[in-house]
Amino acid sequence: MAVRFFHTSDWHLGQFFHNHDREYEHTQFLNWLLEQIKEKQPHALLIAGDIFDVINPASAAQKQLYQFLADAHDIAPNMQTLMIAGNHDSGYRIEQVEPLLEKYNAKAVGVIDWNKDKSLNIDHLLQPIYNEQKDIVAWCLTLPFLRSAEITGFNDQTTNSQNAIAYLHQQLIAEAKARKQPNQALILMSHAHMQGGETSDSERPIIIGNEEALSTSLFDDVIDYVALGHLHKPQKVGQAHIRYSGSPIPLSFSEINYKHQVVEVEIDPTLQTEDRFKFQALPIPRSVQLHKISGELQSVFEQLRNLADGEIEAINQREYVDIEYHTDTPPQPNLRQQFEDAMPSNRYRLVRISRKYLNQQNNNDLNHKISLEPPTPEKLFQQIWEKQGYSTDESVLKDFLSLVDEAQKSLEDDASV
Template identity: 75%
Template sequence: MTVRFFHTSDWHLGQFFYNHSRHYEHKQFLGWLLQQIKLKQPHALLIAGDIFDVINPASAAQKQLYQFLADAHDLAPHMQTLMIAGNHDSGYRIEQVEPLLEKYNAKTIGVIHKNAEGQLDLDRLMLPIYDENKNIVAWCLALPFLRPAEITGINEQTTNSQTAIAYLHQQLIAEAKKRKKPEQALILMSHAHMQGGETSDSERPIIIGNEEALSTALFDDAIDYVALGHLHKPQKVGQEHIRYSGSPIPLSFSEINYKHQVVDVTLNPNQSDTSRYQFEAIGIPRSIHLHKIKGELNDVFTQLKALPHGEISNIDHREYIDIEYHTLTPPQPNLRQQLEDALPKNRYRLVRISRQYLATEQQGEAHAQTSLEPPTPEKLFQQIWDKNGYSTDDAVLKDFLSLIQDAEKSLEDEQHN
């Protein structure tokens, strides 16, 4: 039997980009995705985590998701939408609306649960995918972002997060292999950082020094496709069938050149190893362009004036500008206004200006950069750490990030209770 599905992830609904809402960009993406669903009628849509940008998404972001699910169900009533929570999501929150999701043939796995015996509840993580005739054509093993508190300490094989993650994969895949029939495909959907994955500067760190990046050795050869979320660049990891779909829109200026896409996957387990899967990367149109302008000030002004003209009346639809200028001297007080005036009128939003002091060749000093971008908790911690003269310590930074995750988990638990 053949199963066809779309793989997407990292929507980050509700994101604000330097205090500018991405609502319009997400609306354009979701409208485009609905057209693809109507045209190709897949059996399933897999959303591999980071559905929302924050654990407490605004009502407008939640409305976007649920309106999309309703519209998708109208266009493809047989299609199932399967979602997992990412590290930006509240697993409890997205599970609380299960009765609503059922109306739209959707299912979400937000957290790892334990059964009455205190063991991992594997049944909840194995989601059947049906064809138009209600035959099971595949099983999706759905693994949300794995927080240590949810999976450690269950038995002697789960003493720390690494052993717990390995144990969970082994148990889940073994159970799925017992359950599946030869003609059914096995799909594993996970929100994780895999070894060898290429990152951007917009992903929230969930590992330190790559020591906790997961190995693709976790995936048994019986798995026909691994649908990954977390990294924003579309990419394969080691093998053709282990993939990050990437984010649908650029979430930072470092992602300007990413070819954002949804992966259209067709699996036929009855075929030989070389032809049992087919992939098509469906390119996502970019509704708002990002521009990064770099160079000495005179060159920056020249580049700004050379940008395309033509007014865009709605400010929420205007293109984004990031300027990094190089200088030997402190900036003039009215520099921002000068830069704004150099831009073609009513087409762009200047969202970031950073300066890089160029040392003279004789001094041989390193470049120093000052950015106006608000610091993340990790960057702020690193700045304070450096300011106090301490050397870089991955173990300390790992502990700090663990505290952030614990604080987020505590907040989720309070909301859940």
């Protein structure tokens, strides 16, 4: 029996993009996704983590998710929604609303659960997927973002993060093999940074302590499809059935050329290996355009004047503009206003200005960006560390990120009380 499902991830509901909310863009994406669900009627929708942008999402972001789940259940009552927590999510928070999710045929796996005897609670992580006749057509192995504090020190196999990660995969895959029938597929959903994955500048670092990106060797050959989240660029990792779906909207200007998509997958485990997969990328329409403009000042002004005109009344629907101008001289005090005046009125939002000196060799220390959003903890640490005259050693940065992760975990624990 074939199983049909959608693979998506990294929605980042509630994100602010250079201090501008993305609610309109997310609404457009979710409405488009509802149309795909209505037409295709998949057995399952997999959301591979980073559902929200922060661990304490605003009420508007939570409303977007739960309204979507209600609407999806109305138009596809047989479809299951399975989602896992990413590194931006609070695993405890997304699990707390389980009674609500059940009404919409949805399930959230936010944290790794352990039994009283310190063994892994596999039933929590291994979820069946049913067809319209309520037959199990697949098992989904759900692995949320693996925080070191949540997976180490429980038994002899979890003395450190590397051992614990290997143990989790081995135990879960072994039980999935035992339960699997010949006509059932095995799908593994994980939020992780895999070796060989291509990153953008908007992904929060999740390689902490002394840990490295994970190897695809963790995935047994019996796994029919690996649905990954965390990296925002749609891509396969090594093999065609190990994939990042990518984010539905660009989360930074470095993602301006990404082909955002939802992956439609059909697997018939009764067929031979080369015939059992069908993949189709469903391109997501971009509701708000991004423009990255660079060059010497004269060229920048010319590019700004050549932007398409036509007023966009709603501010949250106006297009984003990022400017990097090249110069040998300090900026004029009213340069930002000159940029604003050069653009067609009431259509664009100038959200970032960067200055790059032409004489790079002698002026590297003078190059800087004017960011209109607060720095991340990592960037702030690097700035202060370098200001004190120290070089940013990789091991020092990893130690700092480990502390940030522990602080974030502490905030999640407080939120779950």
